[in-house]
Amino acid sequence: MDILLLRPHPGSDKFGLGPFFRVEPLGLEYIGAALLAKGHRVTVADLRFRPGTAAWVRRSRPHLVGISCPHALEYERIIETAREVRRVNPDAFIHVGGHAAAAFPGPLECDDIDAICLDDGEEVVVQLAEALDKGRSLADVPALRLRTRDGWVTTPPLAERTPLDLVPLPARELVAQHRSGYHCLLFKPVWLIETARGCPHRCSFCSVWQLYERSCRERSISAVVEDFATTGDAVFVADDLFWHNPVRSLELADALKKRGVFKRWILVQTRTDLLCRSSELLAAWRPLAKDFDIFLGLEAASDNGLADLAKDSGVTETIEGVRIAREHGYGINGNFLIDPDWTEAEFRELWEFIARHGLQRAGFTIRTPLPGTEYYNQVASRIAPQPWSNFDMHHLLWEPRLGVRRFFELYTETWRRSILNTSGEKSMLDWMRQVRPSQIPYIARVLWRTQGMMKPAAYLKEYEATRGTVAPCGTSLSVPGIVEPPSNF
Numbered sequence: 001m002d003i004l005l006l007r008p009h010p011g012s013d014k015f016g017l018g019p020f021f022r023v024e025p026l027g028l029e030y031i032g033a034a035l036l037a038k039g040h041r042v043t044v045a046d047l048r049f050r051p052g053t054a055a056w057v058r059r060s061r062p063h064l065v066g067i068s069c070p071h072a073l074e075y076e077r078i079i080e081t082a083r084e085v086r087r088v089n090p091d092a093f094i095h096v097g098g099h100a101a102a103a104f105p106g107p108l109e110c111d112d113i114d115a116i117c118l119d120d121g122e123e124v125v126v127q128l129a130e131a132l133d134k135g136r137s138l139a140d141v142p143a144l145r146l147r148t149r150d151g152w153v154t155t156p157p158l159a160e161r162t163p164l165d166l167v168p169l170p171a172r173e174l175v176a177q178h179r180s181g182y183h184c185l186l187f188k189p190v191w192l193i194e195t196a197r198g199c200p201h202r203c204s205f206c207s208v209w210q211l212y213e214r215s216c217r218e219r220s221i222s223a224v225v226e227d228f229a230t231t232g233d234a235v236f237v238a239d240d241l242f243w244h245n246p247v248r249s250l251e252l253a254d255a256l257k258k259r260g261v262f263k264r265w266i267l268v269q270t271r272t273d274l275l276c277r278s279s280e281l282l283a284a285w286r287p288l289a290k291d292f293d294i295f296l297g298l299e300a301a302s303d304n305g306l307a308d309l310a311k312d313s314g315v316t317e318t319i320e321g322v323r324i325a326r327e328h329g330y331g332i333n334g335n336f337l338i339d340p341d342w343t344e345a346e347f348r349e350l351w352e353f354i355a356r357h358g359l360q361r362a363g364f365t366i367r368t369p370l371p372g373t374e375y376y377n378q379v380a381s382r383i384a385p386q387p388w389s390n391f392d393m394h395h396l397l398w399e400p401r402l403g404v405r406r407f408f409e410l411y412t413e414t415w416r417r418s419i420l421n422t423s424g425e426k427s428m429l430d431w432m433r434q435v436r437p438s439q440i441p442y443i444a445r446v447l448w449r450t451q452g453m454m455k456p457a458a459y460l461k462e463y464e465a466t467r468g469t470v471a472p473c474g475t476s477l478s479v480p481g482i483v484e485p486p487s488n489f
C-alpha cells in the first residue's frame with residue numbers, strides 16, 4: 001500500500017522559541033519503519049520545510065494518509081491539512097495520531113478525518129493498513145476513534161502498551177531530504193533520539209503521564225546504542241524523564257562509551273529531585289558530549305507553588321539539583337510557569353529566586369490547562385471561546401487576576417530579566433562575540449524575535465485579536481464526551 005505520513009507546520013508559533021527548535025518527526029519515522037517492515041511504500045513529508053500538501057498527495061498517490069498532531073495548539077492546522085488531502089484525493093483514508101490527538105481527540109472529530117489513533121502508532125497504523133488493504137472491518141483495529149455512519153465510535157484498546165523494541169530503530173532515511181533543516185538554536189543538523197517513554201510523576205499541567213497512566217517503557221540498551229552510534233553530532237533526547245532508571249542509565253552510559261560514542265552536544269530533560277540523587281549518573285554521562293545541556297521543569301519559586309502543581313518536589317531540590325548538575329559541568333536550562341491567578345507578590349518572588357540562584361537562562365510560559373489533563377477538566381468552564389492555537393503556553397485563556405494589561409506588563413518584565421534581554425546583562429555584542437561569523441544572522445533573528453517577548457503591546461494585541469473566535473470544527477473547548485463501544489458497521 002502507498003502511505004503518506006505528514007508532519008504539518010504547527011501554525012501557531014508567533015510567540016516562544018518553537019521556530020528555533022525544529023526537530024525530526026521521530027514518531028512518524030518509527031511508524032514508517034513498522035510499515036516498511038510489512039512491505040508498504042512510505043513517504044514522510046515534513047511540511048515545515050516543504051509545504052504544499054496537495055503536491056505531496058499528488059506525487060505519492062496514497063491510499064492511507066497519516067497526519068501527526070503532537071500538540072493541542074495544532075488542532076486547527078491538522079484539520080486544515082486533512083481538508084486539503086480530502087480535496088485532492090477524496091479516496092484516501094485520513095488518519096490522525098500523535099500525543100495531543102491520543103490524549104484529547106474530540107476537537108479532531110470532523111468529516112475530513114476518518115480515524116484518530118488513541119495510542120502509539122507502530123501497531124495501530126500497521127493493523128489499519130492491513131485492514132484497509134484486505135477490506136476487513138475497521139472496528140477490529142485497536143485504539144481508534146473511528147468515524148462511522150452512526151457517528152464516532154471507539155475501538156477496543158491495545159491488549160498491552162506497545163513495547164518500544166517492537167520497532168528497534170526509526171526509519172531516519174525517510175526524512176533524509178530535510179535533515180539539514182533540523183536544528184536546536186545553533187546546533188544544526190540535530191538528531192532526535194528516544195531511549196524511554198513516559199513518566200511516573202503526576203504534575204498537574206502535563207498530559208504525558210495521564211495518557212500513559214504513569215507508565216515508563218524503555219528501549220533495549222543495544223537499540224539505543226545503535227541509534228546513538230549511527231546518528232550525528234548533536235542530539236536532543238526526547239525522553240520525558242531522562243535518567244529515570246539509575247541502573248539502566250549507568251549501563252547505557254557504559255555501553256555508549258564502549259561503542260566509542262562521543263557527541264558535540266546532547267540535550268536531555270529531567271527533574272531536579274532526580275538530579276539530587278544522581279551524582280554518580282551525572283558523572284558517568286558527562287564525558288559523552290562536549291557540551292551537555294539539561295532542561296528542567298523548574299515550574300515555581302516556592303514550595304507552595306510547586307505543591308499547587310503536584311510537582312512532588314520542593315525548592316530545596318531545585319537549588320540542590322541545579323548545583324550538583326553545574327558541579328558536573330552541565331548547562332542548565334529550564335522553565336517556570338506563570339499563573340494567570342498570580343498577584344504582584346508572586347512575580348516578585350520569582351524574580352528574586354532567579355536572581356539569587358543565577359537562573360537567568362530559564363524561560364517562562366503561562367500555566368495552561370492542556371487538554372488531556374485533569375487540570376483542563378477542572379478549569380474548562382473558565383476558558384473563554386478561542387482557537388486551539390492559543391494553547392501554546394504564551395496566551396491567556398481567561399482574564400487574569402491582575403487584569404490583562406498588568407499581567408502582561410509583569411510577564412514581559414520577567415522575560416526582561418532573562419539572559420535573552422539584549423538591553424540587560426548580556427548585550428547583542430556579547431552574543432555576537434560568542435558565535436562564528438556565519439552564525440551571526442541566525443542568532444540576530446533569535447534575539448530580535450525574543451525582544452518581542454519583552455513588550456506587553458504584542459501580547460495585548462494578540463489577546464484582543466483572538467477573543468471570541470472558535471475552532472472551525474470538532475468539539476471545541478469541551479471536555480471529552482462519554483466513549484461509546486464500537487457499533488457494527
Ligand code: B12
Pocket residue numbers: 010012013016017018021022023024025026027028030031065066067068069070071072073095096097098099100103117119120121122124125192194198205206207208238239240365370371372391392393
Ligand atoms: C520533541 C518535542 C517538541 C519539539 C517539536 C516536536 C515536533 N516534531 O514537532 C519542540 C521542542 C519544538 C516542542 C515544542 C513544544 N512543545 Co513539545 N514535545 C516534544 C516531546 C518532548 C517529544 C515528542 C517526540 O518526538 N517523542 C518521541 C516519538 C517517538 O513519540 P511521539 O511523537 O509521541 O510519536 C508516537 C505517538 O504519538 C504516535 N504518533 C505520532 N504521530 C502520529 C501520526 C499518526 C498518523 C499516528 C497514527 C500515530 C502517531 O506514534 C508514535 C510512535 O509511537 C513531547 C513529549 C511527548 N511525550 O510527546 C513534547 C510535547 C508533545 N510538547 C508539548 C508542549 C506543551 C510543547 C510547547 C507548547 C512547549 C512550550 N513551552 O512552548 C512547544 C510548542 C511549540 C510550537 N509552537 O509548535 C507537550 C504537548 C501537550 C499538549 N497536550 O499539547 C508535550 C506532550 C510535552 C509535555 N510533557 O507536556 N516540542
